[in-house]
Amino acid sequence: MSDYKKLHAAVIEASNSKDWNIAKLEWEFISAYRDNSGKNCLCGHHIVEVCQIQNKHNLYILEVGNECVKQFNQDFDNLAKNILTIEKCLSKNTPSNLAKFAFQKGLITESELKFCLETAKKRKPSVKQEQWKININSKIIGRLKQRVCPKCRLGNLIDKKGKFGNFLGCSKYPECSHTEPISD
Numbered sequence: 001m002s003d004y005k006k007l008h009a010a011v012i013e014a015s016n017s018k019d020w021n022i023a024k025l026e027w028e029f030i031s032a033y034r035d036n037s038g039k040n041c042l043c044g045h046h047i048v049e050v051c052q053i054q055n056k057h058n059l060y061i062l063e064v065g066n067e068c069v070k071q072f073n074q075d076f077d078n079l080a081k082n083i084l085t086i087e088k089c090l091s092k093n094t095p096s097n098l099a100k101f102a103f104q105k106g107l108i109t110e111s112e113l114k115f116c117l118e119t120a121k122k123r124k125p126s127v128k129q130e131q132w133k134i135n136i137n138s139k140i141i142g143r144l145k146q147r148v149c150p151k152c153r154l155g156n157l158i159d160k161k162g163k164f165g166n167f168l169g170c171s172k173y174p175e176c177s178h179t180e181p182i183s184d
């Protein structure tokens with residue numbers, strides 16, 4: 001059982017409103033990824049599937065587990081699950097809610113969205129459709145994988161080479177010096 005009190009307190013701290021029921025509406029889902037480096041959710045639990053949410057007003061980014069993300073909106077959890085499923089198998093049909101989310105975020109074009117919605121239930125796509133699906137899914141996952149830097153919230157985290165091996169660093173370096181180890 002997650003410690004929702006702890007989660008709520010941490011979210012309120014990073015929100016404009018100090019009332020949980022209003023504060024939770026300030027947040028929108030931005031991405032989900034797997035991480036085996038031993039991250040903790042705001043509730044204190046160890047998490048592997050990490051959901052990133054961003055405050056629409058102050059642009060803060062928080063990372064929570066898939067149990068706690070349901071506290072904001074059930075859709076956030078569905079999106080996270082769909083992203084992680086598609087990432088594992090790029091030839092799967094793009095779920096409609098993920099296609100709509102990707103379109104809203106400008107990750108795919110209107111014709112790609114239309115294609116996803118029309119073929120969302122299709123079991124046997126043609127070779128051409130199959131290829132288009134893989135292209136669209138790769139595009140969505142590739143763009144979502146560009147995680148926003150949790151420190152400056154402006155740059156993306158990108159692969160960098162260092163003296164002691166590869167690591168993730170902020171694309172806004174040298175203005176931002178955030179780094180973190182690569183997991184997996």
Ligand SMILES: [Zn+2]
Pocket residue numbers: 002003007041042043044045064065067068
């Ligand atoms: Zn949690």
Ligand SMILES: [Zn+2]
Pocket residue numbers: 149150151152153154155170171172176177178
């Ligand atoms: Zn940064």
